[in-house]
Amino acid sequence: MTGDARSVLVERPGAHRLVTGEPPAPGPGEVRVRVHAAGVCASDREVYDGTRAAGYVRYPVVPGHEWSGTVDAAGAGVDAALVGRRTVGEGFRACGVCDRCRGGETSLCTAGYEETGFTQPGAFADYLVLPARLLHPLADDADLTAAALLEPAAVVAAAVLRAAPRAGERVAVVGAGTLGLLAVQLLAASSPAELLAVDPRTRPLEQAAAMGATVTAAPEESKELHGRYDLVVETAGAPGTARDSCLLARRGGRVVLTGMPEPGAHGIDPVHLSVSQLTVASVFGAPPAAWSYATHAFGQGLLRPAELITHRLPLTAFGEAVALVGSGDPAVGKVLLTP
Incomplete structure (x- = not known):
């Protein structure tokens, strides 16, 4: 050679x-x-x-x-x-x-x-x-x-496995970049009652709707939906998206963070976490189980x-x-x- x-x-x-x-x-x-x-x-x-x-x-x-x-x-x-x-x-x-x-x-x-x-x-x-x-x-x-794209899909799969979505739940995805759109596809397969995608850009929201989101909103518009969602998956890593994701979750809801913000991002209000009794988890990379999930979903056409x-x-x-x-x-x- x-x-x-x-x-x-x-x-x-x-x-x-x-x-x-x-x-x-x-x-x-x-x-x-x-x-x-x-x-x-x-x-x-x-x-x-x-x-x-x-x-x-x-x-x-x-x-x-x-x-x-x-x-x-x-x-x-x-x-x-x-x-x-x-x-x-x-x-x-x-x-x-x-x-x-x-x-x-x-x-x-x-x-x-x-x-x-x-x-x-x-x-x-x-x-x-x-x-x-x-x-x-x-x-x-x-x-x-x-x-x-199965590496970012595996990261999303890790978030979905951690989140354990149940059929009939209200679910939100914050961010409609690569991770967010892959998350919409995987979460749509769990038969949510509602699937919201939040992003400031028009084109990604149109893609999210085509991939299974039932509701789309810009960040400002999503404020009217605070406290509504059983599960929120954050994928953007923007300065305020971790905080905003917690605000979208209902009391007792679940939030999974996958985005990687730069230093100086807005913190999550600990009083809100305690009073709302939120469960917040984070994902960095993907373990073997998430890779298996992502490759299987890809093979079955779900991704x-x-x-x-x-x-x-x-x-x-x-x-x-x-x-x-x-x-x-x-x-x-x-x-x-x-x-």
Whole structure:
């Protein structure tokens, strides 16, 4: 195999280059994946801008934690039948042996944070090497372009599993970006009596309605709905969305936070939490059970990620892709790099 494997290397905040070399070789227990597509999200923009929290990125790094591809080589001790399989894979490189990992909470691994695309080489490359135990193989006819969104779908699946929606409940989703629209799709499958989507942008609200939301509202309009919802899933990570989500919940309701706000976000009123007896949970990443849920929902057609994709760019256009993600343009949905 010739030395023509490419990858995008972010050497330090604001500085990247395309590097080439020999394809990486999988070690014992590892596989090499030929990347089909990789999603660019706000956390990749943080890596490039240098605003990601300390300890959650290690430079130089090849970003890319949302990906799909085909296994093209297997290391020692790995089932050779995996070669040729279409697949996605978990990002957290958890130790697998600490108490949290053994309890299935791999995103809380006590051995320290390691994740594909942040501290380990990611998928903005022709090839990706990762432990075979992290793979979630897909059907032979799976749409690999759409499957590149299964990482954010797994995060949403983790929120839905934590929220445990019940048929007939009133449910709200705050934020109609990639996470929010995937949440609308999964929550619509739980047969809610009402499914609200909140976002300041018109186009995402129209998409949410097409994907199962029965009510849509801008943030100002949603104030009239405070105290109405049994379950609220927050996905935006904007300065006030955690607080607003708690206000939308009824007394005794449940709130799950998935967005990642920047420092200085508005706090949640502890008096409101206590008086309303809210249950508030948070999600960071996705454990194996959430990945299984997301890939199964995708295989059954309950998740339709392809509808969220607006841009497909070559690997050489990384700079343009990052600029699109940070542009604020409402016409920009999910941006993919396609090696």
